[in-house]
Amino acid sequence: MEKEFNPALQFDAFTEGIENGGLRSTSSISIVVCYIIAKCQHKVTAKNIIDAMVMGKMANYFEISSAVGKMTKKGYIKEDEDGFLTITEDCRFLIDLVENDLPLTIRERSVELVSKLAVLDINKKENKVVIEKSDKGYSVTMHVSDIDCDFMELKLYVPSEAQAVVIKEKFEENPAKVYENLINSIFE
Numbered sequence: 001m002e003k004e005f006n007p008a009l010q011f012d013a014f015t016e017g018i019e020n021g022g023l024r025s026t027s028s029i030s031i032v033v034c035y036i037i038a039k040c041q042h043k044v045t046a047k048n049i050i051d052a053m054v055m056g057k058m059a060n061y062f063e064i065s066s067a068v069g070k071m072t073k074k075g076y077i078k079e080d081e082d083g084f085l086t087i088t089e090d091c092r093f094l095i096d097l098v099e100n101d102l103p104l105t106i107r108e109r110s111v112e113l114v115s116k117l118a119v120l121d122i123n124k125k126e127n128k129v130v131i132e133k134s135d136k137g138y139s140v141t142m143h144v145s146d147i148d149c150d151f152m153e154l155k156l157y158v159p160s161e162a163q164a165v166v167i168k169e170k171f172e173e174n175p176a177k178v179y180e181n182l183i184n185s186i187f188e
Helices: 026-039 046-055 061-073 089-101 104-126 161-173 175-187
Strands: 077-079 085-087 129-134 137-146 149-158
Touching: 026 046, 026 061, 026 077, 026 085, 026 089, 026 104, 046 061, 046 104, 061 077, 085 089, 104 161, 129 161, 137 161, 137 175, 149 161, 149 175, 161 175
Parallel strands: none
Antiparallel strands: 077 085, 129 137, 137 149
């Protein structure tokens, strides 16, 4: 059975930087913004959505930035004082369109990438990593924090800045895993 033509889904978006199968309709891009916010299990920011869609080559930077702005201005999404986005009741009906008109891969990849970036942002805010140069190389100090105090501080020395940056990035991906592995190895 062939789908009816939906004039709202014209190919009217800039396509520079997107891969085949990416979003080519401004209405599709706007709708996927609502979908991502509704389906993501983490608090997300506009930057999370924009970065994920560009990184995943699913939408053009200018198109996704414009869509987030338009959806906010029209009252479909709201941004709180911390920059986190939520959808409004007016946006909920648009999500049904996504289920029917956008490819499953776009829906799944967009939510997955936004979730990863949202978790990374939260980890960076809550758990600090400091890299300091010394005469013997670099020290990387990792802090696992809970609200207002550190419950773990781990300091490693490495010979190069590149190694220090890799350690920082890996720690920021999942500080809880680092903490859990350390505690498990102590008490085994």
